[in-house]
Amino acid sequence: MEAAARVIARKGVRGLRVEELAAEAGVSTALIYYHFKDRTGILRATLQFINERAERYTAERDPDAPPLGPREELEQTLLLELQETPEVRENSTAWGELRQSAVFQPELREDLAKATLSWIQEVAELLGEIRPLSTAVALASAAERLTALLEGLSGRWLSGGIPVEHARALMREAIEVEVARLGR
Secondary structure (H helix, E strand, O other): OHHHHHHHHHHOOOOOOOOHHHHHHHHOOOHHHHHHHOOHHHHHHHHHHHHHHHHHHOOOOOOOOOOOOOOHHHHHHHHHHOOHHHHHHHHHHHHHHHHHHHHOOOOHHHHHHHHHHHHHHHHHHHHHOOOOOHHHHHHEEEEEEEEHHHHHHHHHHHHOOOOHHHHHHHHHHHHHHHHHHOOO
């Protein structure tokens, strides 16, 4: 799965060739087809892998550090998607490629919609811990705006349009705006 994420991040979904994936993973093409059946199976499994990997690196906490409050946890969770590590760059690039490919590959839309909804729900839950009197609709809307902004900022950062620190500053401002809006 790491090899698939690397190839998709580097070549895009349209550039994904099973032979190249097999070479990158150090296995035979027959083994790839055995496990994933077809190209769509590879893409679905890669989407699941990058989501699970993102959950891991956004949840990583120093065991010796004091626990975070809900506001700090929200900020850390979102800002860890904007960090200069090969793993985050690869994940974010592959996510963007998979999202774009769903325009032309409807079989990926449901999986992407589920992954996106899960992410929105996670952010809405954190917002709900900060603003417990907010309605579920307001929390979901704020979470959707924040996650959509994060995807856009990530794309601009990865393509060299803005520096990562500027993307992080914009994300912090957006969090502040959404939390304040929920408090009205």
